[in-house]
Amino acid sequence: MIDYAAPLRDMHFILGELAGQDAISALPGFEEASPDVVEAILDEAGKFAAGVLAPINVAGDLQGCRLEADGRVITPEGWKAAWDQYVEAGWIGLSLAPEFGGQGLPKLVSTPVWEMWFSTNMAFTMLPQLNVSQAEALQIAASDELKQTWLHKVVSGEWGSTMNLTEPQAGSDLAATRARAEPAADGSYRVFGQKIFISYGEHELTSNIVHLVLARLPDAPAGVKGLSLFLVPKYLLDAEGNPGAKNDVRCISIEHKMGIHGSPTCTMSYGDAGGAIGWLVGEPNRGLETMFIMMNEARFGVGVQGAGLAERAYQFALGYARDRVQGRDAITGEAGKPILHHPDVKRMLMSMRARVMAMRALLYTAAGWFDFAHHHPDAVVAGRARRYVDLLMPVAKGWCTEVGQQLCSDAIQVFGGMGFVEETGIAQFARDARIITIYEGTTGIQANDLVGRKILREGGETLFELITELRATVAELRADPTLGAIADGLAENIAALNGTTHWLLAKGKDQLAEVLAGAVPFLHLLGTVCGSWQMARLALAARRKVAAGEGDASYNASLVELARFYMGTFAPQAAAHAATVRDAGEALLAFDPAAF
Amino acid sequence: MIDYAAPLRDMHFILGELAGQDAISALPGFEEASPDVVEAILDEAGKFAAGVLAPINVAGDLQGCRLEADGRVITPEGWKAAWDQYVEAGWIGLSLAPEFGGQGLPKLVSTPVWEMWFSTNMAFTMLPQLNVSQAEALQIAASDELKQTWLHKVVSGEWGSTMNLTEPQAGSDLAATRARAEPAADGSYRVFGQKIFISYGEHELTSNIVHLVLARLPDAPAGVKGLSLFLVPKYLLDAEGNPGAKNDVRCISIEHKMGIHGSPTCTMSYGDAGGAIGWLVGEPNRGLETMFIMMNEARFGVGVQGAGLAERAYQFALGYARDRVQGRDAITGEAGKPILHHPDVKRMLMSMRARVMAMRALLYTAAGWFDFAHHHPDAVVAGRARRYVDLLMPVAKGWCTEVGQQLCSDAIQVFGGMGFVEETGIAQFARDARIITIYEGTTGIQANDLVGRKILREGGETLFELITELRATVAELRADPTLGAIADGLAENIAALNGTTHWLLAKGKDQLAEVLAGAVPFLHLLGTVCGSWQMARLALAARRKVAAGEGDASYNASLVELARFYMGTFAPQAAAHAATVRDAGEALLAFDPAAF
Numbered sequence A, B: 001m002i003d004y005a006a007p008l009r010d011m012h013f014i015l016g017e018l019a020g021q022d023a024i025s026a027l028p029g030f031e032e033a034s035p036d037v038v039e040a041i042l043d044e045a046g047k048f049a050a051g052v053l054a055p056i057n058v059a060g061d062l063q064g065c066r067l068e069a070d071g072r073v074i075t076p077e078g079w080k081a082a083w084d085q086y087v088e089a090g091w092i093g094l095s096l097a098p099e100f101g102g103q104g105l106p107k108l109v110s111t112p113v114w115e116m117w118f119s120t121n122m123a124f125t126m127l128p129q130l131n132v133s134q135a136e137a138l139q140i141a142a143s144d145e146l147k148q149t150w151l152h153k154v155v156s157g158e159w160g161s162t163m164n165l166t167e168p169q170a171g172s173d174l175a176a177t178r179a180r181a182e183p184a185a186d187g188s189y190r191v192f193g194q195k196i197f198i199s200y201g202e203h204e205l206t207s208n209i210v211h212l213v214l215a216r217l218p219d220a221p222a223g224v225k226g227l228s229l230f231l232v233p234k235y236l237l238d239a240e241g242n243p244g245a246k247n248d249v250r251c252i253s254i255e256h257k258m259g260i261h262g263s264p265t266c267t268m269s270y271g272d273a274g275g276a277i278g279w280l281v282g283e284p285n286r287g288l289e290t291m292f293i294m295m296n297e298a299r300f301g302v303g304v305q306g307a308g309l310a311e312r313a314y315q316f317a318l319g320y321a322r323d324r325v326q327g328r329d330a331i332t333g334e335a336g337k338p339i340l341h342h343p344d345v346k347r348m349l350m351s352m353r354a355r356v357m358a359m360r361a362l363l364y365t366a367a368g369w370f371d372f373a374h375h376h377p378d379a380v381v382a383g384r385a386r387r388y389v390d391l392l393m394p395v396a397k398g399w400c401t402e403v404g405q406q407l408c409s410d411a412i413q414v415f416g417g418m419g420f421v422e423e424t425g426i427a428q429f430a431r432d433a434r435i436i437t438i439y440e441g442t443t444g445i446q447a448n449d450l451v452g453r454k455i456l457r458e459g460g461e462t463l464f465e466l467i468t469e470l471r472a473t474v475a476e477l478r479a480d481p482t483l484g485a486i487a488d489g490l491a492e493n494i495a496a497l498n499g500t501t502h503w504l505l506a507k508g509k510d511q512l513a514e515v516l517a518g519a520v521p522f523l524h525l526l527g528t529v530c531g532s533w534q535m536a537r538l539a540l541a542a543r544r545k546v547a548a549g550e551g552d553a554s555y556n557a558s559l560v561e562l563a564r565f566y567m568g569t570f571a572p573q574a575a576a577h578a579a580t581v582r583d584a585g586e587a588l589l590a591f592d593p594a595a596f
Helices: A008-017 A021-025 A035-063 A079-088 A107-120 A122-141 A144-156 A287-323 A343-375 A379-415 A426-433 A443-458 A461-478 A481-508 A512-517 A519-548 A553-569 A572-583 A585-590 B008-017 B021-025 B035-063 B079-088 B107-120 B122-141 B144-156 B287-323 B343-375 B379-415 B426-433 B443-458 B461-478 B481-508 B512-517 B519-548 B553-569 B572-583 B585-590
Strands: A160-164 A180-183 A189-199 A209-215 A228-233 A235-237 A243-246 A249-254 A265-270 A276-281 B160-164 B180-183 B189-199 B209-215 B228-233 B235-237 B243-246 B249-254 B265-270 B276-281
Touching (some): A008 A021, A008 A343, A107 A287, A122 A160, A122 A189, A122 A287, A144 A228, A160 A287, A189 A209, A189 A249, A287 A343, A287 A379, A343 B443, A379 A426, A379 A443, A443 A461, A461 A481, A461 A519, A481 A572, A512 A519, A519 A572, A553 B572, A553 B585, B035 B107, B035 B426, B107 B287, B122 B144, B122 B189, B122 B209, B122 B276, B122 B287, B144 B228, B228 B235, B287 B379, B379 B426, B443 B461, B443 B481, B443 B519, B461 B481, B481 B519, B481 B572, B512 B585, B519 B553
Parallel strands (some): B160 B209
Antiparallel strands (some): A180 A189, A189 A265, A189 A276, A235 A243, B180 B189, B189 B265, B189 B276, B228 B276, B235 B243
C-alpha cells in the first residue's frame, strides 16, 4: 500500500495561476477565503484524507456492506468512526450556506478538498457528496418549513441523504417513472414505489436518512413533466425534532458490484405498509428541475471523482515504479535501477500525470467559473462564467470520468502481474472507477446533453465564445518562442474543434441521427481540446513564474515539459475524434441492425 | 446471462476469404482439413463451448480456487467434469503432431476453436493452452526419451502442464532468475527455488502435472544465457510409467486476483526437502530459447484471448441492447424501442463488432501464415510467411489484447448501471481481460520486441515488404469506386506508418531512448493499420461475393458498412499514434524524473 500524499503543490499552482483564486477571494461573501485560510484548509483536508479515509479504503473493498435479516445495512469496519470524525470536523458544510450551518466557502476551495476525499476513499465519500447535493437542492427549492426542519442536520451530517430516481424500467429514461404519491389531509403525502441503485439508501452511520424521491401525483401528466419531488425520511421526527417512529420505507436488497463495495447500493421499497410519509419539495410536477439541481451538482462531483481516483492511481504507480528494480537500462545496459528508468514506464507515468493535471485544471477552472457565475458583481462576467459552466458540465463529467477510468486501468499496467493481484491495492481503483462513466448520466447521456441542449439549441454561441478564448491563448503562446510546439498543437486542436462544430450545426438541422451517432466522439474531442487548452495555460503560467523568478524553477520547467508531452500524446487525438464525428455516422446509419 | 452463439458465419468468411483456407488445405500434410471437416470441427467446438464451458464460467468466477491445508488446490465446481469431457473429445491435440497423439490440423483451424474456448471460459482454457504450448516446446527440444515418456499424456490431457519462469525478483527480467539445478549421478537433476504466478501450478484435474522450470546449472554464466530448462513432474513415474511417488514440489500459496478466479495462480516451491527431481530439456544454458518456443505459442494464444473475450462481451452487450427498452427515439419521439435504436448504443455495438472482426481477421491471417511458413513447399512463400509471423507476433499479442481489453470495458457501458452489478455477468469479462495485456510479456515488452528485434535490427525490411502488400490492397480498392472511402482511409494509414517507420529507423541509430519511448504508440499504430488493412480486405471480399452473387447479400453489404465504420472510427487513430511516436519522446526525455 502506497501512502497518500495530497498533491498540494499542484493544487495550489492551479488554484492560483489558472482558476482565479485571487479574484474569487475578492468577491463579496468570499472575503474569508484568503490564501492563508485556503492553505490551512487544504493542509487539514490532506491530513484527514491520508490519516482517516485512506486507511479504511481497503477494508471497505474487502468487507463490503451486508443486509441483515432485520433490514439493517452494515457498512465496513471503520466507516462509522470515520463518519463521526468527518462530521465533527464540519467538512460537509464547506461550501454550503452559513444560514444552515455551512461555511460558505467558494466552490473553488471545496473542489480540491473533494478531490482528496475521492482519491483516498470514493466509496465512503459518496455519502457526504449526497448530503451536499441534497442540501443544494433543498436550499433552492424547499419551503422554509422544510428547510428549517431538515437542512441543518443534512449540512452538519447528523443525518444522511439519498437521491431516489432510478426504477427497474426507468434508468436513463425518467419519463418511465412509476413511483406515486397521494396527498394526505394534513398536507403531507403518502409515497409508494420501488427505487433501485440507491447509494447509501440504508445504513447506521447517521441517526436518520433524508430521502429525496421522484414520484407522480395522481393527476400528473405523463412523462418527465409529471414528476414531483418528495422528502421522505427514514424516521419521522418527534415533537422535539428528533428521529422517532420508523417511516414506511425499507431496503429490500443490496447489490453485489464490481467496485465501490463500501458504498451500499440499495433497492428501496416505499409504502409497503400503507404509504411512506413525505412532503412535497418545490412545486408539483416540477420535481425533475429540482432533481437536476442536485444532479448537476453531483455530475460535477463525479467528474472530480475521475481526477481524484486518477491522482491516487498515479501515486500508486509512481511509488511502485520508483521502488521496483527490474531489467537493464536499454541504452547503457546498467542493471539495478528502478523501472521508472525504462522509457515506456516513464511514458506511462507521464501520461498519467499529464492527464491528471489537465483534468484538474479544467475542473478547478470550472469551479472558479461557478463562483464567478454566482458571486461576481459584474453581470457580464457572471453571465459568461455561467454559460461556460453550463456548456462544459457534460465535459467535466463525461470526459473526466472517461479519462480517469482509463488512467486507473493504465496504472495496473505499471505494476505488471502484481497489479492484477488484489492485495496490491491498485485493482480496486480500476474497479471503483468503472462506475463513474455510468452513474449520474452515462457518457452517452452527457454527450447528447452537450450536443443537443448546449450546442445545437443555441447555434453553438457559447462554444464559439469559448473558441475565441482558446485562440487568445494561442496568441499568448506565440509571444514565447519556447512554447511554439504547444501553440501549434493547440491551434490544430482549435481548428479541428471549430470545423467539427460547424459540421455539427449544419448537420443538426436535418440529420440529427448522424449528429447523435457522433455525440460521444464530439465530447471526447471537446474534452481533449479543453485539456490541451488547460495544459497550454499551465505552461504559460509556469513560464511566467520562471521569468519572474518565482517558485521552484525545476518544478516550473517540469510543467512546461508536461504540457509539451500532453501536446505530443493526447492533443493529436482531437483530429482523430473530429474525423470520427464526421466520417463514421454515415456507415453507422447505413448498417442494418439485423446484421449485428 | 446471454447464451453463447459461436460466430460461425464470421469465422468461415474470414477463414475462406481472407486467411487462405483453400490453399492451406492443399498443403502437404493438411489434406484432411477439407472444408467439410473444418465445418464439422467448428460446429462441434461451438456446441462444446456453449454447452460445457460457458455454463461453468460464472461459478469459476464466484467460487474461485482454494488452497487446502494439505497442499491440494481445489478448482471450481464443474471444472473436473468439463476437463474430462474436454480430454475425452481430444481437443488438446487438434493441431499437435499425430506422432504423439495429435490430429495435426492446421493452426488456421485450431485458432477459431481456441477463440471459442476463450470466449466462453478463459480461466478454464488456460490449462489446455499450457498443454499445447508445452507440447510444442517438447516436440522441438526434448530428447526422444523425454518425449516418449511425457509427451503423449500431455497431448491427450491425461496430465496437465505448466511453465515456470517468474520469480519475485525476476518478472519481465528473466536474467535475474535464481532457481538452480544440480546434476545427479543418474543423469537427472535436483531443482531448487521458488516460482510465482504459475497458472495451474497445482490442481486435481489431472493425475499428474508436468512442470517446465527455468533454472541455473552450477557452472552457468550470469544472465539469460545461463538458464536451462528442466522437466519436473508433480509425481515421479513408477516402472509402468504411471504417477507414483510425490516429487519435492509443492504449491505454497495462491493469488487473490482481479479476474480469472477459476484459474489457480500458484507460488511453487521446488526442492524444500532435498531437491525436486527433474530432467534437462534441450541443451544446457539454452533453456530460454526453448521457453521462447513455448512463450511465442502462448503469446499468439493470448492475442486470441483478446478476440475471444471481446466477441463474447460483444454478444452480451448486443443481447442486452436488443432486449432493454428505454427512452424515446431521438428523431421520431417513438417510445417502446430497445436501446439498440439509440444512435450512441448502435455506435458502441458497431465499434465492438468492427474491432472483433479486425482482430479476428488479423489473427486468422497470421495463423494462415504460420501454416504456410511450416508447410508450404515453395521456400519463397514459406519464408515470407515466416517473416510476417515474426514481425506481427508482438502485434497479434499486444494490439489484440489492448483492443480486446478496452472492448470488454466498453461492453459494460452498454448495460449502464446493470453492467456494474456482478450478477449481470459482463463485469467478469472486463476483470478477466485485465490480465491479458500483462502476462506472456506486457504490451511494453511486446512493443520493445517489435521495434527493437523485429524492425530496427533488420532495417525495417519485413515491415516495408508488408507495406508493399498493403499498397497492393489500396490498388485493389481503387478498382471499385464504391470502396473509395476505404481506399482513402487505408492509404492515409499506410502513409502514417511508412513515414513513422522511416523516422524510427533514422532515430534508432543514435537516439534509441526516444524510439523506445514511442514503442507502445508505434505498436498501436501498426496494429491499427493492420486492422484497417484487414477490414479493407474484408470489404473487398464482401464486394467480390456480391458481384458473384454468392452468399447472403445483406450480410455481405453489412461487412462493407462495417469496414467503412472502422475507417471512420479507428483508422483515424493511426495518425494520432504516429504523431505521438514522433512528438512525445523529446519532452519525455527532457522531463526530470525527480519532478514526478
